[in-house]
Amino acid sequence: MRFVIARDEFLKGLQTASRAVGSKNAIPVLSNLKLDLTEEGLFITGSNNDLTIRTMIPYRINDLEVIRDYKEGSTLISSKIITEIARKIDSPEIKFDVIDSTIAVISDNISEFKINCIRPEEYPDLDLSAEGTSLVLSNADFATLIEQTAFAASTKEQRPILTAINLVAELGTLTATATDSARLARKTLTIDPNVFFTANITAKMMMEVARLAEGTSTIEIAVSEKKALFSFGRTVVAARLLSGDFPNTKNIIPRNINYSLRVNSQDMIKAIDRASLLSIERENVVSLTMSENGVEVSSKSSQIGSASDRLTNFRYDGQALSISFNKEFVLAAIRALGSPEVTLAFVAEMKPFVVRNDEDDTVVQVVTPMRTY
């Protein structure tokens, strides 16, 4: 195996594939990237067994020669080392030459690295075939889907299923739901009515896919029994599905709204941010006191003192109401909506409430209040 490759393309490919390689791998050989130079181009594969990323660098991109002076072949090489080398070499081209299957010589005019490498047979067989139902989304839609839901997934491993985004395709709608049991985020997209699937994929992996797909126009999702396969540009990502059932959240979104507050998103974010200065004692708890006459955001600490912020620009419908919540949940919900105004809609003091954008019914955020006594 031998090739001379454009440094920038090589680095980009290495960085993409190495996103799947963790710092600690249960399977030691997975700390390597697999490089396969075939008729088509250079395939670079990285995996942590749950997530596998394979990207391809073609011989030519438009009129540009990317790979030249080559001999086909495969090798395994440390993800960390080869990516660092490609980053630090500052020539436009890098020469890569495997000697005796065990040493890769990576060089330009002034630097030479001799790196121990491993025979390609040592790498596990990774399934990257597209099976099952498939769906094509615009990358913009996919990015929004993840951005508006992923943050609400749990980051704790006690109930692994709650670390997932639950994707359900049925009857022309793709629904993404994430919940850590104290809050929930849901987003829907209109899709081809013939596509049906259910998949639970960790929010972390979904964010990784969204990040890698940035800059491409469409993304194809193929869901089979054990994995979801995402294809975009010259990259394929396979994500292992989480086993187990996602909690039934169909009826969790409150319907009988008795109180509603419409405010400017930035005003509300700043007010919560300031008032929460003193929420140190009871972690992140902020209170919202609303009536037609005024809206106040406040927090208290017996040791330090109190803070309160008045909102001057609001529309409130309903009787007077006071409610307390984890400020991070409400801030994240408002930010995820990304709209200039938001509506907070309440059923009662201790019932989950809705944070929504009145102009967009495809996305809804639900937050459970906290007791302050």
Added chain:
Amino acid sequence: MRFVIARDEFLKGLQTASRAVGSKNAIPVLSNLKLDLTEEGLFITGSNNDLTIRTMIPYRINDLEVIRDYKEGSTLISSKIITEIARKIDSPEIKFDVIDSTIAVISDNISEFKINCIRPEEYPDLDLSAEGTSLVLSNADFATLIEQTAFAASTKEQRPILTAINLVAELGTLTATATDSARLARKTLTIDPNVFFTANITAKMMMEVARLAEGTSTIEIAVSEKKALFSFGRTVVAARLLSGDFPNTKNIIPRNINYSLRVNSQDMIKAIDRASLLSIERENVVSLTMSENGVEVSSKSSQIGSASDRLTNFRYDGQALSISFNKEFVLAAIRALGSPEVTLAFVAEMKPFVVRNDEDDTVVQVVTPMRTY
């Protein structure tokens, strides 16, 4: 005590004084800032007992009214809380009002904070008087003095005296020396020949002073038996001197140079950086192999492989020589010189060597080599 103050000036003053307040204070009251509103202006004092910072905000700056509607007085208030409040309030003015000596009400039009505060009598007496010999330096000179030496001080507490920059004023020269015993940095400035003093001040504090003095034109240093006092702009910083004698480093700078290498600083930094990619096993060790025919920077790892970089642009005088060193030491020395070219001057393979700028004999860096076998 009561005042209305321009928010930006207040925040700047709070941020300056709070630089002295650590996150954990052996003396709990020192987690507070002391605010004193006098005839002159608002004094803000912060301290961790070793380092004390006092800054003053006057009633007027040029034509601008900074403090108005006031009543003189003093209070102690949590450094962290008051700085956060001033940062988050986004009005041009902040109202500060102490009620019954125990509660400070800090407010603008939309926010109100009621913060528990402490009587000023609880604050320790801190000595901020200018005593002893004093010296005025341009801020540019002072900044260079610190920048070219501080990094070489030890960061370990085993031998506290090595965490210091040693300042000696005698016979018209101010000499700053720092060493962690494996390397040394020395810088001299020409000063008034009538000033004599010796002071050991932790490099950390000196860097803090340099940082705070940024943007001012001159800095006055007054050294007395137990402290050094730095005055600049409207700020005074008192730093406790370290006790104990600084090691005698007079004769540490090698004189009988047998080999010397002159290189472009950026080329050398990049070559070391690339070659050191494989210095993981033996931490940071890089080898330099020099002869009139070529210069190579290299590192080796039995597990990973080897790396080598050739320098194409150099001037070497002497017989062939190979030397190994901690790359961080040489990189820091080259960077501290800040010159386009550097000279590395050697006595023998295992003797300390010099890193210097041939155009500036006021600064010298010394590094001890390492064995590689």
